[in-house]
Amino acid sequence: xxxxxxxxxxxxxxxxxxxxxxxxxxxxxxxxxxxxxxxxxxxxxxxxxxxxxxxxxxxxxxxxxxxxxxxxxxxxxxxxxxxxxxxxxxxxxxxxxxxxxxxxxxxxxxxxxxxxxxxxxxxxxxxxxxxxxxxxxxxxxxxxxxxxxxxxxxxxxxxxxxxxxxxxxxxxxxxxxxxxxxxxxxxxxxxxxxxxxxxxxxxxxxxxxxxxxxxxxxx
Numbered sequence: 405x406x407x408x409x410x411x412x413x414x415x416x417x418x419x420x421x422x423x424x425x426x427x428x429x430x431x432x433x434x435x436x437x438x439x440x441x442x443x444x445x446x447x448x449x450x451x452x453x454x455x456x457x458x459x460x461x462x463x464x465x466x467x468x469x470x471x472x473x474x475x476x477x478x479x480x481x482x483x484x485x486x487x488x489x490x491x492x493x494x495x496x497x498x499x500x501x502x503x504x505x506x507x508x509x510x511x512x513x514x515x516x517x518x519x520x521x522x523x524x525x526x527x528x529x530x531x532x533x534x535x536x537x538x539x540x541x542x543x544x545x546x547x548x549x550x551x552x553x554x555x556x557x558x559x560x561x562x563x564x565x566x567x568x569x570x571x572x573x574x575x576x577x578x579x580x581x582x583x584x585x586x587x588x589x590x591x592x593x594x595x596x597x598x599x600x601x602x603x604x605x606x607x608x609x610x611x612x613x614x615x616x617x618x619x620x621x622x623x
Contacts, residue, residue, distance in 0.1 A: 407454060407455075407458050408458065408459050408460060408461060409454070409457050409458060409459055410457050410458070410459035410509075410510055410586060412457065412569055412586045412588065413453070413454075413456070413457025416453065416457070417450075417453055417454065417457060420449070420450060420453055421450060424446040424449065424450060427442065427446070428442060428443050428446055431443075455506070456505060456506075456509065457509075458508060459508070459510050460508060462512070462581070462612070462613060462614035462615060463581070463614070464580060464581040464614055467516070467579075467580050467581065468580075469515045469516055469517065469550040469551070469552070469553075469580065469621070470620060470621045470623065471515075471617050471619075471620060471621075472514045472515055472555060472595065472597065472601070472617065472618045472619045472620075472621060473512070473514050473515075473580065473581065473613070473614055473615075473616070473617060473618065474501065474514070474611040474612060474613050474614070474615065474616045474617075474618050475501070475511055475512050475513065475514040475557055475584070475593050475595065475613055476501050476503055476507070476508075476509075476510070476511050476512070476593040476611075476613050477501075477503060477507040477508040477509075477510075477611065477612050477613050478501040478502050478503040478504065478507050478592075478593070478610070478611065479501065479502050479504075479608060479609070479610055479611075480499065480500070480501060480502075480605050480606065480607055480608060480609045480610075480611060481500050481501065481502040481592070481607075481608075482498060482499070482500035482594075483497075483498070483499055483500075483603065483605070483606075483607055484497075484498055485497055485498070485599065486498045486596075488556060488596045490523070490545055490556075491521055491545065491547055491556055492554075492556065492596070495599060496556070496596040496597060496598070496599065497596070497597045497598065497599050497601055497603070497619075498594055498595070498596055498597075499594070499595045499597065499603070499605065499618055499619070500592055500593070500594045500595075501592065501593045501594075501595075501611060502592050503587065503591045503592060503593065508612075508613065509586055509587055509588065509591070510583055510586055510613060511559055511570075511583070511584050511585040511586060511587065511593060511613070512581055512582065512583055512584060512613045512614050513548065513572075513578050513579065513580055513581060513582050513583075513584045514548070514555060514557060514580070514595060514618065515548050515550050515553075515555050515580050516548075516550065516577075516578060516579045516580035516581075517548050517549045517550040517551060517577070517578065518548070518549045518575070518576070518577050518578075519546060519547065519548060519549075519572050519573065519574055519575060519576045519577075519578060520547045520548070520549040520554065520574070521545065521546070521547035521556075521574060522544070522545070522546050522547075522570075522572060522573060522574040523544065523545045524543075524544050524568075524570070525542065525543050525544070525545070526542055541560050541561050542560075542561040542568060543558050543559060543560045543561065543568070544558065544559045544568055544570050544585070545557075545558050546558075546559075546570075546572055546584070548578070550621075552621070552623075553598055553621050555595065555596070555597060556595070556596035557584075557593065557594065557595055557596075558593065558594040558596075559585055559587055559591065559593055560587075560591060560592040560593065560594065561587060561591055567587070567588040568585065568586075568587050568591075569585050569586045569587070569588075570584060570585035571583060571584055571585055572584050572585070581614045595618060595619075597618075597619055597621075598621065598622070600622050601619040601620065601621055601622070602619060602620040602622075603618070603619050604616075604617045604618060604619055604620060605618055605619075
């Protein structure tokens with residue numbers, strides 16, 4: 405079966421593949437008794453990297469800015485009302501998705517519209533479920549303006565993930581469901597929604613980007 409890979413993985417997959425290839429060639433030439441075990445382990449390791457950088461095609465079944473689609477694959481790890489201080493300065497409904505190293509790590513636009521605000525914040529690398537990781541870890545903040553509502557999304561690096569990539573800029577008009585970024589090796593994505601948004605998820609639910617609807621926005 406063909407596996408579509410994300411561009412962020414090309415350099416890493418090439419480097420890892422060459423290293424493992426040269427290692428196994430060296431062991432084979434030397435006639436080492438470790439050749440077969442190392443070969444088997446190499447295939448497992450390379451398979452892990454390939455599955456991590458997979459990028460399945462996920463076209464939206466229905467594009468509609470009243471629907472907030474999951475921006476990432478993972479598990480719902482937080483649903484709570486909080487004061488969002490960076491942009492809104494008011495109470496918002498926060499929904500957080502934890503992405504393990506086994507999840508697809510592509511991040512997608514949960515809605516379409518204009519990017520009204522974007523900031524990158526360097527920071528710490530606390531575990532993704534730590535209460536302060538949303539503000540103290542390395543993260544980005546993106547605010548989407550649909551014309552009727554503003555939705556804030558954060559990409560948050562975790563203890564293992566130390567590289568956030570993004571493909572949006574302030575003032576850009578983006579389409580719902582298109583790729584907006586990538587976080588390498590485990591992470592978290594937060595959404596800050598209007599308080600009157602109607603949630604369509606529950607705690608610990610597994611969601612998929614561009615497939616599951618997180619919430620319905622009021623007209």
